[in-house]
Amino acid sequence: MKHRGRGVACGWYGIARTAAMDRAAVWVELDDGGTVKIATGVTEIGEGILTGLCQIAAQEMGVRPEDIVLGDNDTARVPEAAHAGATRMTYMIGNAVAIGCREAFGKFRDAMGAYWGVAPGSIHAFAGDVWVEGSPTKRMSMGHAVHVLKKERGIVIVGSGLFTSQHTPLHPETGEATPWQSYVFGAQVAEVEVDDDTGEVQVLGVWAAHDVGRVVNPQQVEGQIEGGVVMAVGHALMEDYIQHAGQTTTPGFAKYILPTALDVPQVTSVLIDEPDPKTPLGVKGIGEPAITPTAPAIINAIYDAVGVRITQLPATPERVMSALQEKRVREAAPIDATRVTAQEEIPMGPP
Amino acid sequence: MSEPVSGCQAPVDGRHPMTEISATVNGRKVTRSVPNHYRLIDFVREELKLTGNKEGCGAGECGTCSMFVDGKLVKSCLTPVQKIQGATVETVDDLDRDQGMTVLQRAFHKCGASQCGYCIPGMVMAATSTLRRNPAAGLDEIKEGLGGNICRCTGYQKILDAVQLARDVLNGSRPESALDEDAGTSFIGHSTRRLDAPGKVTGAIKYAADLWMANMLHLQVLRSPHPHARIVRIDASKARRLPGVECVLTCDDVPGVDNFGVFIEDQPIMARGVVRYVGEAVAAVAAETVDIARAAVKLIEIHYEVLPGLFDPEEAMRPGAVQLHAHAADNICKHTRIRKGDVDAALAAADLVVEETYRTAPIEHAYLEPEAGLAYVEADGCVAVHSPSQNITHHRHMLAKILGRPINKVRMIMSTVGGGFGGKEDMIYQGMLALAAIKTRRPVRYVFTREESFIASAKRHPFTIRYTMGLQRDGRITATRMVMVSDGGAYAMSTPGVMNKSAILGPGPYAVPNVWVDAIGVYTNNTPSGAMRAFGAFQSEFATEAHLDLCAQRLGMDPVALRMVNLMRDGATTHTRQQLDRVLAVDCLQAAVAAAGWDAGVPHRQGLGQAPRSDLGGTGTRAPCTLGARLAPMAAAEPAAATVPAK
Numbered sequence: 002m003k004h005r006g007r008g009v010a011c012g013w014y015g016i017a018r019t020a021a022m023d024r025a026a027v028w029v030e031l032d033d034g035g036t037v038k039i040a041t042g043v044t045e046i047g048e049g050i051l052t053g054l055c056q057i058a059a060q061e062m063g064v065r066p067e068d069i070v071l072g073d074n075d076t077a078r079v080p081e082a083a084h085a086g087a088t089r090m091t092y093m094i095g096n097a098v099a100i101g102c103r104e105a106f107g108k109f110r111d112a113m114g115a116y117w118g119v120a121p122g123s124i125h126a127f128a129g130d131v132w133v134e135g136s137p138t139k140r141m142s143m144g145h146a147v148h149v150l151k152k153e154r155g156i157v158i159v160g161s162g163l164f165t166s167q168h169t170p171l172h173p174e175t176g177e178a179t180p181w182q183s184y185v186f187g188a189q190v191a192e193v194e195v196d197d198d199t200g201e202v203q204v205l206g207v208w209a210a211h212d213v214g215r216v217v218n219p220q221q222v223e224g225q226i227e228g229g230v231v232m233a234v235g236h237a238l239m240e241d242y243i244q245h246a247g248q249t250t251t252p253g254f255a256k257y258i259l260p261t262a263l264d265v266p267q268v269t270s271v272l273i274d275e276p277d278p279k280t281p282l283g284v285k286g287i288g289e290p291a292i293t294p295t296a297p298a299i300i301n302a303i304y305d306a307v308g309v310r311i312t313q314l315p316a317t318p319e320r321v322m323s324a325l326q327e328k329r330v331r332e333a334a335p336i337d338a339t340r341v342t343a344q345e346e347i348p349m350g351p352p
Numbered sequence: 353m354s355e356p357v358s359g360c361q362a363p364v365d366g367r368h369p370m371t372e373i374s375a376t377v378n379g380r381k382v383t384r385s386v387p388n389h390y391r392l393i394d395f396v397r398e399e400l401k402l403t404g405n406k407e408g409c410g411a412g413e414c415g416t417c418s419m420f421v422d423g424k425l426v427k428s429c430l431t432p433v434q435k436i437q438g439a440t441v442e443t444v445d446d447l448d449r450d451q452g453m454t455v456l457q458r459a460f461h462k463c464g465a466s467q468c469g470y471c472i473p474g475m476v477m478a479a480t481s482t483l484r485r486n487p488a489a490g491l492d493e494i495k496e497g498l499g500g501n502i503c504r505c506t507g508y509q510k511i512l513d514a515v516q517l518a519r520d521v522l523n524g525s526r527p528e529s530a531l532d533e534d535a536g537t538s539f540i541g542h543s544t545r546r547l548d549a550p551g552k553v554t555g556a557i558k559y560a561a562d563l564w565m566a567n568m569l570h571l572q573v574l575r576s577p578h579p580h581a582r583i584v585r586i587d588a589s590k591a592r593r594l595p596g597v598e599c600v601l602t603c604d605d606v607p608g609v610d611n612f613g614v615f616i617e618d619q620p621i622m623a624r625g626v627v628r629y630v631g632e633a634v635a636a637v638a639a640e641t642v643d644i645a646r647a648a649v650k651l652i653e654i655h656y657e658v659l660p661g662l663f664d665p666e667e668a669m670r671p672g673a674v675q676l677h678a679h680a681a682d683n684i685c686k687h688t689r690i691r692k693g694d695v696d697a698a699l700a701a702a703d704l705v706v707e708e709t710y711r712t713a714p715i716e717h718a719y720l721e722p723e724a725g726l727a728y729v730e731a732d733g734c735v736a737v738h739s740p741s742q743n744i745t746h747h748r749h750m751l752a753k754i755l756g757r758p759i760n761k762v763r764m765i766m767s768t769v770g771g772g773f774g775g776k777e778d779m780i781y782q783g784m785l786a787l788a789a790i791k792t793r794r795p796v797r798y799v800f801t802r803e804e805s806f807i808a809s810a811k812r813h814p815f816t817i818r819y820t821m822g823l824q825r826d827g828r829i830t831a832t833r834m835v836m837v838s839d840g841g842a843y844a845m846s847t848p849g850v851m852n853k854s855a856i857l858g859p860g861p862y863a864v865p866n867v868w869v870d871a872i873g874v875y876t877n878n879t880p881s882g883a884m885r886a887f888g889a890f891q892s893e894f895a896t897e898a899h900l901d902l903c904a905q906r907l908g909m910d911p912v913a914l915r916m917v918n919l920m921r922d923g924a925t926t927h928t929r930q931q932l933d934r935v936l937a938v939d940c941l942q943a944a945v946a947a948a949g950w951d952a953g954v955p956h957r958q959g960l961g962q963a964p965r966s967d968l969g970g971t972g973t974r975a976p977c978t979l980g981a982r983l984a985p986m987a988a989a990e991p992a993a994a995t996v997p998a999k
Contacts (some may be wrong), residue, residue: 005968010897013861046772047468056539074766076748084743176690178928186937190948206973210943212936220464220543227507242714247579252806254413262498262508267974271943289886297897308956313711
């Protein structure tokens with residue numbers, strides 16, 4: 002027979018390197034044709050950071066995302082941006098790109114202000130157009146502006162950006178520290194269906210709310226949440242790298258089982274997009290935090306559905322069946338006050 | 353390239369008989385002579401250099417190599433090349449020769465359906481097959497059509513959105529403009545289509561295994577069959593004599609200080625005197641072909657003296673246990689402590705003390721792209737390594753030290769990464785590649801098999817977590833004690849960092865006055881554990897959140913209400929005594945509960961004779977999976993709005 006239940010779990014996460022100084026640097030050049038060259042030391046691992054950085058640079062430089070050329074992720078050609086991980090890409094490199102672009106755009110405004118004879122602050126740019134606030138005539142394309150500055154003024158607009166996040170190491174005895182500057186929070190609800198004849202669990206729905214800071218690209222944030230949730234569905238229900246005396250018995254995808262399109266719940270993402278006040282851009286991150294609440298929400302939902310607590314991941318059909326079997330035996334046995342276990346203790350009741 | 357199938361014994365010299373194959377591939381007639389053990393994937397990728405379709409597993413499990421043969425979808429890693437004699441083959445590289453992208457590929461671009469992109473060529477082929485078969489395919493049929501394809505990044509939802517969008521555009525129920533970028537007035541905050549998506553949906557983007565250079569050699573690695581053994585002697589003379597072999601490498605060839613690691617540099621690039629896990633690299637061969645390199649690996653003779661192994665972290669910490677590393681007393685790699693307040697006193701005074709033990713499993717990252725790399729020496733003597741490394745800066749640092757050369761004579765280039773999740777932070781093969789390129793003065797490429805990736809790369813740390821929590825009757829947590837022991841495996845990799853993160857975050861986003869956490873990472877002879885998405889916090893927060901549900905049950909409380917009592921608020925002090933400013937924990941819980949329409953009450957209330965919960969099966973849930981949609985009579989497509997609620 003099939004039973005449904007729901008579970009909830011919260012989560013939190015620190016952004017960027019743990020208990021260690023974190024840093025990222027970029028170089029920026031406003032290039033011919035109104036394009037922008039950005040060089041930084043690390044790239045895409047699938048999360049969409051290249052697109053996000055192009056969006057940030059486009060916004061800050063007054064051009065379009067497709068006008069950005071991102072320099073190679075090559076230790077011989079670009080400045081250090083440290084590693085691709087720790088939910089640090091948008092936070093560390095996004096802020097570094099914003100800082101570098103703001104420096105370059107400040108120089109651009111100064112140069113164009115001198116060219117047009119107006120205050121630098123009156124110069125604006127968006128999507129490849131440059132104009133002076135309130136002037137019907139003082140406007141041109143970014144491509145033309147670059148041409149004018151180079152050919153008539155001998156000016157190449159360049160900038161650099163460095164973003165540092167100050168993190169301190171843990172005290173060896175007490176753990177006292179500021180391991181991160183910025184934290185994110187999250188909460189998820191999962192709904193499951195448990196078949197008590199087979200032990201099979203299907204996750205039918207997950208509602209995920211995450212505090213991600215300022216959102217650069219909502220579709221990609223959702224993509225991270227959906228991917229994280231489904232990875233955690235795998236961890237919760239099926240994935241187990243098994244070894245016997247150091248030899249694995251799960252050396253490939255035939256034995257190491259992963260979720261497929263048929264296993265995935267419908268995921269509803271809610272983005273809490275309050276900018277982080279501690280950084281120039283207000284962005285934080287979502288890659289890792291998305292994965293933490295899902296597995297306990299599923300395990301708690303299994304209890305809600307059928308009244309068995311799974312304490313060892315993954316909750317395979319075999320483990321769920323064995324827990325259900327123990328529960329049946331326990332419920333059939335006469336009550337013995339000396340053998341009270343966690344499963345059968347009477348709730349204390351509300352205060 | 354997989355090992356030749358058993359039954360057809362590989363030649364000892366690695367030179368297979370050739371077979372001539374004629375076929376029509378992407379509209380062009382080709383005739384090529386290839387080794388007779390080639391599969392379709394080898395023919396297309398290695399012979400024709402059409403690298404759009406990838407090899408993910410070599411066993412027909414992941415689907416990224418899916419192609420059409422005479423219009424039928426096949427897993428090309430399971431298709432012997434002889435099967436395409438005279439046939440018509442279509443790969444992802446040229447699905448639409450006129451426009452560059454088909455409607456389906458444009459829909460993938462629009463919907464954000466590609467992330468790392470490595471599975472996407474197979475997804476595109478499988479979805480194309482489904483829509484060719486039934487242009488009105490419903491969501492269940494689309495899911496079944498993709499059931500043989502694994503994606504590790506996206507969670508599939510945006511792939512399913514894309515296939516439904518393509519179906520609707522193709523059958524005219526949605527306009528073609530639905531594939532265009534949505535207009536916006538700001539670039540930050542806009543769902544700008546991914547700039548790398550066109551290259552990923554067409555297979556044009558190059559991953560390390562797709563790279564090819566003139567005069568390139570192929571590397572293969574001899575790996576330890578033992579979890580713990582002393583290496584008595586290595587005899588590579590037969591391997592060195594095999595025609596086509598350019599070099600055989602062991603630890604004796606390493607010129608510099610031979611160790612690497614993310615936090616503790618405790619691992620040589622090839623085993624030095626002792627092997628500590630099954631799959632540890634012992635020797636490497638660079639040869640003219642992969643087949644010759646494989647044959648040479650089999651000719652290397654290693655004499656091992658097998659040593660007793662440690663496979664359980666608790667046993668490894670016991671006095672008298674074998675010591676695996678000189679620097680780690682009791683085999684403890686890292687012990688992180690958090691101490692705040694007086695946990696014993698608070699537990700003694702608590703209304704309720706709840707204890708339980710939680711366990712998590714070792715987890716494989718299962719990125720669809722197995723490890724791969726290409727190294728060469730540039731004209732100025734700089735050695736360059738292309739690989740999907742997640743940490744090129746640190747890898748350059750360590751590699752310069754290992755190779756004994758200045759940092760500016762080592763260049764690390766991060767190739768397109770086909771999924772990482774932390775698993776590509778460890779420099780487990782780049783050292784051998786660089787060394788082979790320096791020794792041979794030729795480009796050298798190395799591509800892992802899926803099985804090699806499983807045994808040689810780090811796993812998510814398995815944890816055992818003994819939990820004790822003290823609470824007041826109103827649900828307030830007064831004390832948390834977590835004692836966590838984790839199997840770090842044979843080398844440290846990211847164990848110190850994982851212990852720190854698991855400890856700092858473990859007690860959860862709750863205001864707890866008294867906290868005691870031990871996180872102990874232990875060396876054993878199992879596959880090393882390392883960095884993986886949420887880095888220890890997945891494990892420790894799992895325990896806390898499962899434990900809170902148990903506490904809610906004991907208190908007779910709604911688990912949301914229990915959390916609301918305890919969640920950190922603005923200005924909270926963390927377990928490491930950091931004062932926070934803004935804390936949005938409550939906002940997140942309220943938002944999730946509101947979106948789900950949570951019906952408050954004690955868990956498993958029906959078991960207590962209470963009315964069952966009333967919030968099940970509503971908006972935001974899918975129907976349970978029942979197989980066979982593609983066998984049902986063809987029905988008209990469900991309207992997209994009903995299957996994919998707008999967010």
